Amino acid sequence: MYPESLITQFFNEPIGSLQKAKRKLEHRIEDVIRSVSQSHIISxxxxxxxxxxxxxxxxxxxxxxxxxxxxxxxEVLHLNNIRVNENPYRDNYENLLRKNNSKNIERWQQEARGFFTKKDCLLYSYEDYSLNQIANRRFEKTHDLYFGKSAERYDVIIMRDPFNLLASRIQQNYRAVKAPQKTDIDLWIEYAKEYLGETEYLKHNKVTINYNRWFNQVDYRQEIASRLNLEFSDDGFHEVSQRGGGSSFDGREFHGKATAMDVLGRWKVFAEDTAYRKLFDNKELLEYSETIFGSIPGTKFLEIS
Known part of the structure:
Protein backbone atom coordinates (compact mmCIF):
# COMPACT_ATOMS: atom_id res chain seq x y z
CA MET A 1 0.00 0.00 0.00
CA TYR A 2 1.26 3.48 -0.86
CA PRO A 3 1.88 5.93 1.99
CA GLU A 4 -1.05 8.26 2.60
CA SER A 5 1.07 11.33 1.80
CA LEU A 6 1.82 10.03 -1.71
CA ILE A 7 -1.84 9.28 -2.39
CA THR A 8 -2.79 12.74 -1.18
CA GLN A 9 -0.11 14.30 -3.35
CA PHE A 10 -1.33 12.36 -6.39
CA PHE A 11 -4.84 13.69 -6.07
CA ASN A 12 -3.88 17.20 -5.00
CA GLU A 13 -1.56 18.00 -7.89
CA PRO A 14 -4.21 17.83 -10.65
CA ILE A 15 -6.65 19.79 -8.51
CA GLY A 16 -4.01 22.44 -7.85
CA SER A 17 -3.27 22.71 -11.56
CA LEU A 18 -6.95 23.07 -12.37
CA GLN A 19 -7.38 25.74 -9.73
CA LYS A 20 -4.39 27.63 -11.10
CA ALA A 21 -5.75 27.45 -14.66
CA LYS A 22 -9.18 28.57 -13.44
CA ARG A 23 -7.64 31.52 -11.60
CA LYS A 24 -5.68 32.58 -14.70
CA LEU A 25 -8.83 32.43 -16.82
CA GLU A 26 -10.70 34.52 -14.27
CA HIS A 27 -7.87 37.06 -14.32
CA ARG A 28 -7.98 37.33 -18.10
CA ILE A 29 -11.73 37.83 -18.12
CA GLU A 30 -11.40 40.45 -15.39
CA ASP A 31 -8.69 42.25 -17.38
CA VAL A 32 -10.82 42.34 -20.53
CA ILE A 33 -13.81 43.72 -18.63
CA ARG A 34 -11.67 46.36 -16.91
CA SER A 35 -9.96 47.44 -20.13
CA VAL A 36 -13.39 48.25 -21.57
CA SER A 37 -15.28 49.54 -18.54
CA GLN A 38 -12.41 51.53 -16.98
CA SER A 39 -10.90 53.17 -20.04
CA HIS A 40 -11.37 56.58 -18.40
CA ILE A 41 -9.35 55.44 -15.36
CA ILE A 42 -6.64 53.76 -17.41
CA SER A 43 -6.00 56.99 -19.33
CA GLU A 75 2.64 59.84 -1.16
CA VAL A 76 5.07 56.95 -1.77
CA LEU A 77 4.24 53.26 -2.12
CA HIS A 78 6.74 50.42 -2.48
CA LEU A 79 5.66 47.03 -3.83
CA ASN A 80 8.42 44.71 -2.68
CA ASN A 81 9.84 41.74 -4.59
CA ILE A 82 6.87 41.34 -6.92
CA ARG A 83 6.36 38.51 -9.39
CA VAL A 84 6.97 39.03 -13.08
CA ASN A 85 4.01 39.21 -15.46
CA GLU A 86 1.44 39.55 -12.69
CA ASN A 87 -0.79 42.36 -11.48
CA PRO A 88 1.05 43.13 -8.21
CA TYR A 89 -1.99 44.55 -6.45
CA ARG A 90 -4.14 41.55 -7.33
CA ASP A 91 -1.31 39.21 -6.39
CA ASN A 92 -0.98 40.84 -2.97
CA TYR A 93 -4.74 40.90 -2.41
CA GLU A 94 -5.13 37.20 -3.24
CA ASN A 95 -2.17 36.32 -1.01
CA LEU A 96 -3.85 38.12 1.89
CA LEU A 97 -7.07 36.21 1.21
CA ARG A 98 -5.25 32.87 1.22
CA LYS A 99 -3.58 33.74 4.52
CA ASN A 100 -6.78 35.12 6.08
CA ASN A 101 -4.88 38.35 6.69
CA SER A 102 -7.20 41.34 6.75
CA LYS A 103 -4.49 44.01 7.15
CA ASN A 104 -5.17 46.77 4.59
CA ILE A 105 -7.06 44.21 2.52
CA GLU A 106 -9.70 46.69 1.37
CA ARG A 107 -7.06 48.99 -0.04
CA TRP A 108 -5.36 46.15 -1.92
CA GLN A 109 -8.73 44.99 -3.24
CA GLN A 110 -9.52 48.45 -4.59
CA GLU A 111 -6.10 48.82 -6.22
CA ALA A 112 -6.40 45.31 -7.68
CA ARG A 113 -9.73 46.25 -9.26
CA GLY A 114 -8.27 49.39 -10.82
CA PHE A 115 -9.60 51.94 -8.36
CA PHE A 116 -6.13 53.34 -7.76
CA THR A 117 -5.13 55.89 -5.15
CA LYS A 118 -3.01 58.64 -6.64
CA LYS A 119 0.66 58.51 -5.74
CA ASP A 120 3.57 60.90 -5.98
CA CYS A 121 5.87 57.93 -6.42
CA LEU A 122 5.27 54.24 -7.03
CA LEU A 123 8.29 52.03 -6.38
CA TYR A 124 8.32 48.35 -7.20
CA SER A 125 11.15 45.86 -7.19
CA TYR A 126 12.06 42.63 -8.96
CA GLU A 127 14.67 40.27 -7.52
CA ASP A 128 16.52 37.37 -9.15
CA TYR A 129 14.69 37.45 -12.47
CA SER A 130 16.20 37.51 -15.94
CA LEU A 131 15.83 40.83 -17.73
CA ASN A 132 13.84 39.27 -20.56
CA GLN A 133 11.33 38.06 -17.94
CA ILE A 134 11.03 41.57 -16.52
CA ALA A 135 10.96 43.47 -19.82
CA ASN A 136 8.25 41.30 -21.35
CA ARG A 137 6.64 43.15 -24.28
CA ARG A 138 3.25 41.50 -23.82
CA PHE A 139 3.21 42.41 -20.14
CA GLU A 140 4.18 45.99 -20.97
CA LYS A 141 0.86 46.34 -22.80
CA THR A 142 -0.94 45.74 -19.48
CA HIS A 143 1.14 48.30 -17.60
CA ASP A 144 -1.48 51.02 -17.18
CA LEU A 145 -4.14 48.43 -16.37
CA TYR A 146 -2.07 46.89 -13.58
CA PHE A 147 0.01 49.76 -12.18
CA GLY A 148 -1.91 52.83 -13.28
CA LYS A 149 -0.64 55.37 -15.79
CA SER A 150 2.58 57.16 -14.80
CA ALA A 151 3.69 60.67 -15.76
CA GLU A 152 7.36 59.66 -15.70
CA ARG A 153 8.98 56.24 -15.49
CA TYR A 154 12.46 55.17 -14.42
CA ASP A 155 14.27 51.85 -14.57
CA VAL A 156 16.92 51.34 -11.90
CA ILE A 157 19.39 48.46 -12.06
CA ILE A 158 21.58 47.84 -9.01
CA MET A 159 24.96 46.10 -9.16
CA ARG A 160 27.15 44.93 -6.28
CA ASP A 161 30.60 43.48 -6.83
CA PRO A 162 30.48 39.68 -7.23
CA PHE A 163 32.92 38.92 -4.39
CA ASN A 164 30.73 40.45 -1.70
CA LEU A 165 27.44 39.66 -3.40
CA LEU A 166 28.14 35.93 -3.62
CA ALA A 167 29.45 35.85 -0.05
CA SER A 168 26.19 37.40 1.16
CA ARG A 169 24.07 35.05 -0.94
CA ILE A 170 25.94 32.02 0.37
CA GLN A 171 25.56 33.28 3.93
CA GLN A 172 21.77 33.42 3.42
CA ASN A 173 21.60 30.27 1.28
CA TYR A 174 20.27 32.34 -1.62
CA ARG A 175 22.10 30.76 -4.55
CA ALA A 176 18.96 29.79 -6.49
CA VAL A 177 17.32 32.36 -8.78
CA LYS A 178 13.90 32.69 -10.42
CA ALA A 179 15.15 32.49 -14.00
CA PRO A 180 14.85 28.98 -15.48
CA GLN A 181 18.15 27.22 -16.18
CA LYS A 182 20.23 30.16 -14.97
CA THR A 183 22.49 30.71 -11.98
CA ASP A 184 23.07 33.83 -9.93
CA ILE A 185 26.38 34.27 -11.76
CA ASP A 186 24.60 34.05 -15.12
CA LEU A 187 22.21 36.78 -14.01
CA TRP A 188 25.02 38.92 -12.59
CA ILE A 189 26.75 38.87 -15.99
CA GLU A 190 23.43 39.58 -17.73
CA TYR A 191 22.83 42.56 -15.45
CA ALA A 192 26.40 43.77 -15.99
CA LYS A 193 25.84 43.89 -19.74
CA GLU A 194 22.68 45.95 -19.24
CA TYR A 195 24.46 48.19 -16.73
CA LEU A 196 27.17 48.94 -19.30
CA GLY A 197 24.73 49.50 -22.15
CA GLU A 198 25.69 46.39 -24.10
CA THR A 199 22.03 45.37 -23.98
CA GLU A 200 18.95 47.59 -23.85
CA TYR A 201 16.16 45.70 -22.13
CA LEU A 202 15.26 48.61 -19.87
CA LYS A 203 13.67 51.44 -21.84
CA HIS A 204 12.45 53.94 -19.25
CA ASN A 205 15.09 56.49 -18.23
CA LYS A 206 17.57 53.84 -17.13
CA VAL A 207 19.57 54.70 -14.02
CA THR A 208 22.45 52.41 -13.08
CA ILE A 209 23.54 52.21 -9.44
CA ASN A 210 26.90 50.87 -8.33
CA TYR A 211 26.15 49.77 -4.76
CA ASN A 212 29.80 49.96 -3.70
CA ARG A 213 30.00 53.62 -4.73
CA TRP A 214 26.55 54.40 -3.35
CA PHE A 215 27.65 53.06 0.04
CA ASN A 216 30.93 54.99 0.07
CA GLN A 217 30.40 58.30 -1.73
CA VAL A 218 27.94 61.03 -0.79
CA ASP A 219 28.53 62.89 -4.06
CA TYR A 220 27.56 59.73 -5.96
CA ARG A 221 24.33 59.53 -3.95
CA GLN A 222 23.65 63.16 -4.83
CA GLU A 223 24.15 62.30 -8.50
CA ILE A 224 21.71 59.37 -8.27
CA ALA A 225 19.13 61.57 -6.53
CA SER A 226 19.44 64.14 -9.30
CA ARG A 227 19.00 61.53 -12.03
CA LEU A 228 15.84 60.27 -10.30
CA ASN A 229 14.53 63.81 -9.82
CA LEU A 230 14.66 63.48 -6.03
CA GLU A 231 15.23 66.19 -3.45
CA PHE A 232 18.52 65.05 -1.94
CA SER A 233 18.69 64.98 1.85
CA ASP A 234 20.50 61.64 2.39
CA ASP A 235 17.82 60.70 4.91
CA GLY A 236 17.55 56.95 5.36
CA PHE A 237 21.15 56.26 4.40
CA HIS A 238 22.12 55.14 7.90
CA GLU A 239 19.06 52.94 8.34
CA VAL A 240 19.01 49.15 7.95
CA SER A 241 15.77 48.15 6.26
CA GLN A 242 13.53 45.54 7.87
CA ARG A 243 12.74 44.16 4.44
CA GLY A 244 14.89 41.19 3.53
CA GLY A 245 15.79 40.70 7.19
CA GLY A 246 18.48 43.37 7.14
CA SER A 247 22.10 42.43 6.53
CA SER A 248 23.00 38.81 5.68
CA PHE A 249 25.67 38.94 8.38
CA ASP A 250 24.49 41.53 10.92
CA GLY A 251 20.70 41.56 10.67
CA ARG A 252 19.55 44.98 11.92
CA GLU A 253 22.23 45.30 14.59
CA PHE A 254 23.65 48.40 12.90
CA HIS A 255 20.34 50.19 12.32
CA GLY A 256 21.05 53.92 12.53
CA LYS A 257 24.76 53.37 11.89
CA ALA A 258 24.76 51.35 8.67
CA THR A 259 28.14 52.68 7.55
CA ALA A 260 29.73 50.70 10.39
CA MET A 261 28.90 47.46 8.58
CA ASP A 262 31.70 45.84 6.61
CA VAL A 263 29.56 45.39 3.50
CA LEU A 264 32.59 45.65 1.21
CA GLY A 265 34.54 43.00 3.10
CA ARG A 266 32.06 40.13 3.29
CA TRP A 267 34.20 38.07 0.91
CA LYS A 268 36.78 37.62 3.69
CA VAL A 269 34.46 35.23 5.55
CA PHE A 270 34.67 32.74 2.68
CA ALA A 271 38.18 33.53 1.44
CA GLU A 272 39.50 30.07 2.35
CA ASP A 273 36.39 28.22 1.19
CA THR A 274 37.29 26.12 -1.86
CA ALA A 275 33.75 26.08 -3.27
CA TYR A 276 33.52 29.87 -2.95
CA ARG A 277 36.86 30.41 -4.64
CA LYS A 278 35.88 28.16 -7.54
CA LEU A 279 33.03 30.54 -8.35
CA PHE A 280 35.62 32.98 -9.67
CA ASP A 281 37.03 30.55 -12.19
CA ASN A 282 35.02 32.56 -14.68
CA LYS A 283 36.85 34.95 -16.98
CA GLU A 284 33.72 36.82 -18.07
CA LEU A 285 32.63 37.40 -14.47
CA LEU A 286 36.03 38.79 -13.52
CA GLU A 287 36.31 41.01 -16.59
CA TYR A 288 32.92 42.62 -16.02
CA SER A 289 33.69 43.05 -12.33
CA GLU A 290 36.93 44.85 -13.18
CA THR A 291 35.13 47.07 -15.70
CA ILE A 292 32.38 48.14 -13.30
CA PHE A 293 34.08 48.10 -9.91
CA GLY A 294 37.79 48.20 -10.65
CA SER A 295 40.07 46.13 -8.46
CA ILE A 296 38.50 45.05 -5.16
CA PRO A 297 41.34 45.32 -2.62
CA GLY A 298 42.52 41.94 -1.37
CA THR A 299 40.49 39.78 -3.75
CA LYS A 300 43.13 39.14 -6.40
CA PHE A 301 44.23 35.89 -4.78
CA LEU A 302 40.67 34.52 -5.16
CA GLU A 303 40.98 34.55 -8.93
CA ILE A 304 41.91 31.14 -10.29
CA SER A 305 44.35 31.45 -13.16
Missing part, protein backbone atom coordinates in the same frame (compact mmCIF):
# COMPACT_ATOMS: atom_id res chain seq x y z
CA UNK A 44 -5.70 59.06 -16.14
CA UNK A 45 -2.28 59.69 -14.60
CA UNK A 46 -2.15 57.86 -11.26
CA UNK A 47 1.56 57.90 -10.47
CA UNK A 48 3.46 61.14 -10.89
CA UNK A 49 6.65 59.10 -10.82
CA UNK A 50 7.27 55.38 -11.18
CA UNK A 51 10.55 53.67 -10.36
CA UNK A 52 11.06 50.04 -11.34
CA UNK A 53 14.02 48.55 -9.46
CA UNK A 54 15.93 45.47 -10.59
CA UNK A 55 18.65 43.72 -8.64
CA UNK A 56 19.88 40.37 -7.44
CA UNK A 57 19.06 39.61 -3.83
CA UNK A 58 21.74 40.84 -1.39
CA UNK A 59 22.82 43.62 -3.78
CA UNK A 60 21.82 46.33 -1.32
CA UNK A 61 18.40 46.66 -2.95
CA UNK A 62 16.48 47.32 0.26
CA UNK A 63 19.00 49.84 1.56
CA UNK A 64 18.80 51.81 -1.68
CA UNK A 65 15.01 51.54 -1.89
CA UNK A 66 14.66 52.80 1.67
CA UNK A 67 16.98 55.69 0.85
CA UNK A 68 14.96 56.55 -2.28
CA UNK A 69 11.74 56.50 -0.26
CA UNK A 70 13.26 58.98 2.17
CA UNK A 71 14.39 61.34 -0.62
CA UNK A 72 10.97 61.34 -2.28
CA UNK A 73 8.30 63.73 -1.05
CA UNK A 74 4.56 63.10 -0.93
Missing amino acids: TVINQKEIRIIGLRRSGNHAIIRWIEKQQTG
